[in-house]
Amino acid sequence: MSRLAEFRAAEKALKEQLAQLESMKQDSGLKREIEFEKKLLDLMKGYDKGLREIIAILDPKVTGKAPAAAAKQHRRPRVMKVYENPHNGEMIETKGGNHRGLKAWKEQYGGDTVETWLRS
Structure with missing residues (x-):
């Protein structure tokens, strides 16, 4: 125009x-x-x-x-998540992302890779 x-x-x-x-x-x-x-x-x-x-x-x-x-108002309860490391078979159960072992895995293998290990 x-x-x-x-x-x-x-x-x-x-x-x-x-x-x-x-x-x-x-x-x-x-x-x-x-x-x-x-x-x-x-x-x-x-x-x-x-x-x-x-x-x-x-x-x-x-x-x-x-x-x-x-x-x-109540906060919705967090869902339990189970991650299984395919390299050593170790499992982590957590309701949040602040788990020490989960953080170590994410640092070592990368966050996207670790999220694929989510079982439930």
Whole structure:
């Protein structure tokens, strides 16, 4: 696309957005929302309160449920993995990748190779 065509397309898009903005400015519902927001922010500033404090005042259940819900979440138990070294037949059972012997194997043979030794 030439720069002139790109400019014209951008200019057209800008005109369309300006027209949309003007129609939104005439919307009485939007005007009421803007007025409400301004009055609410002035009121919050006058009483030196933040949004979280306002929510806690209006609906204390919302702020009370968040920590309780987070505490009830349980971590899924880790799956036991069994690796068998084909060179010496040694087996390692682990639930994580932090096993000393497994780390030694990965250092010696490479991580990708050791992962192929996974049995279950």
